[in-house]
Amino acid sequence: MPTKPAKTTPRKRKFKSPYSEADLREIFRRFSIQRPEPKGELAHTNPFTLLVAVALSAQATDAGVNRATKELFKVADTPEKMLALGEEKLRDYIKTIGLFRNKAKNVIALSEKLITDFNGEVPKTREELVTLPGVGRKTANVVMSMAFGIPTLAVDTHILRIANRLCLAPGKTPDEVEQKMLAIIPEDYLFHAHHWLILHGRYCCKARKPECEKCVIADLCKSPEKTCDVPAPLVELPPQMID
Template sequence: MAKIIRKTAPKKTASKSQPAMAQRAGKSRVQSRAKPAQEKSAKKAAAKSVPKRAAAKSPGASKGGAQAVKPWTAAEVYEAFSRFRKANPEPKGELEHLNPYTLLVAVVLSAQATDAGVNKATRALFAVADTPQKMLALGEDTVRDYIKTIGLYRNKAKNVIALSQKLIAEFGGEVPRTRAEIESLPGAGRKTANVVLNMAFSEHTMAVDTHVFRVSNRTGLAPGKTPLEVELGLERVIPSEFMLHAHHWLILHGRYTCLARSPRCELCLINDLCRWPEKTV
């Protein structure tokens, strides 16, 4: 009787490559988990090895931004403005004008423009239109032609016509004498109102332009992060007897001495009182 030989299927053996792949994948996962921790440790080690640097100065510290300084004493403030008064008893603004109305128009036109540039344009304009009525008679197109050398002249021409209309309609053609009313006019803001009130009506207001802002912060006289903060700070510290001309003294000081770049510290009347750490005297 013939023997029946049964063939058994060969046993499947795990591929040698599969454990190796699994091992490598597991190792990779472990390494990926460990990597952030290693990087974190490396950063900590690097931080310890590098000596701490001195705190960097904020850009505003040298350009006019607010900085923590020792406040001026009342005696120092009085001394500073006494020197300004002695050097220039009757300071004048550099915007040319004929009356409160032309002053208002000139200040509105001076936004983002120099006084010299505004004066060049307004000499001819004010020769033919020095009242709201005459300005309206010229019309927006003609006003635009007169002031086209000034930045943003198209929008400014619209504002000049609009504010002239409002002056006639609501204020009898006269420039109002309150800050709120002046600020209600097209193109006029708080600084415009303060300039007009001070220069036209001798009010003790403080208009803060880029020069006043820089001088107040750099010297430490009235540090502030905004023009309004500086304005209120100056009004708190400046004695009343100086307030009529304080705005002009600070503007002129910033324009010709305490320059944004390369301030002329050697010529400064108050360099011994100034708190700026980078002053050159």
């Protein structure tokens, strides 16, 4: 796994953010102190198992995917082994996950394509990744970041929600939010921004009842829903903070 981010090209803002450059840098500075080395919560052992786990996680929880793949990845941690396992047996491993039949079909198909088109290796570019069955832009971004150290921003439901709630990067679609977020996130914080934002949305700025009293950016937040102006004490948390 990568230890440091790859270089990226300079970006310019393409919309007017209500946050100043100083505010944005301070927001991500605090996230970096709170979780210096944030980690994704999907269990995996290599780029292929990460790709499969992310593909399975659509409309499912990370915990649910991890329970299903714990045994699956013991017998099928490469495209060749997954293809040999077959769609029917794969379904038995992932039947507790939503949409498991269609996901099993896609995992077998992407395994076959990896073997025939990419010599059994997971490609590193978004353009190649999205050619795989069941792999969209979000999945590709996660794999690029976590497997290959390429700074990207995969917009899931948590990021889509807080981007709008906090007025950070309002948008109706994940692609719109992604482009706006990439325009405002300080370059040197981009590599970990994906996980910081997801964890903030999952454990603090929750969908039904945001816990503003626990928020380390409460004084900077511009959400009309904000209930607290005092930031929580800035202490380092474990990479994953599970309530």
